[in-house]
Amino acid sequence: MRRSVSAWLPGAIVTALGVGFFVGGLSYGLAHDGRMAPGLMPALTGLGMIVFGLLLVVSELRSSRATGTAAAVPAEVTERTPIRVGGSDATDAAVEKPSDNMESDIADREERHRLRPWFILAAMVGSLVLAPYIGLIPALALGAFVMMKFVEREPWIASIAVSVLILIASWYVFDDFLEVNLPWGVFAGVM
Structure with a gap:
């Protein structure tokens, strides 16, 4: 894939x-009997994503035209070098000097994590596909778990704990506090 395409592709995906x-939000409805309907928040979120995605695309296209490349790389990266103080090496003090291998470090990092955005996209799409079957909030909590455990490589305990907290907090905010009728799928009678 050309570098210029890979620069604006994330914005286009967003x-x-x-x-x-x-x-999807419009299909659930924005208002019902003067109250917020289940589709209002997804529709507003979608509008925000559209605006920010377009801003990302425009920003990347402008920066690629201005610099002649798709991504601007900082001019220098510094590394810590010990200096001699009073006849001994001081490991706490450091002088900054430019690094010669900055571009290779960036290329190595991009190569190791080049599929990461696709895994995140797959988790998001999977959550949305599962939402009608297992419910929106359980599907989003499951998607958060998958991203934390398998994309961000967090420990099992932290991934499970945060996912459960997301599930409980979302249920409380949307079902109890806002009284929004969200799709619950197989959990419709339980929640």
């Missing part, structure tokens, strides 16, 4: 996801 959220 915009496309935003369109999906917006259309």
Whole structure:
């Protein structure tokens, strides 16, 4: 894939996801009997994603035209070098000097994590596909777990704990506090 395409592709994906959220939100309805309907928050989230995705695309296209490349790389990266103080090496003090291998470090990092955005996208799409079957909030909590455990490589305990907290907090906010009728799928009678 050309570098210029890979620079604006994340913004285009965010915009496309935003369109999906917006259309999905409209299908649930924005208001019902003067109250907020289940589709209002996804529609507003979708609008925000569309705006920010388009801003990302425009920003990347402008920076690629201005610099002649898709991504601007900082001019220098510094590394710590010990200095001699009073006849001994002082490991706490450091002088900053430019690093010669900055570009290779960036390329190595991009190569190791180049599929990461696709895993995140797959987890998001998977959550949305599962939402009608297992419910929106359980699907989003499951998606958060998958991203934390398998993308961010967090420990099992932290991934489970945060996912359960997301599930409980989301249920409380949307079902009890806002009284929004969200799709619960197989949990419709339980929640």
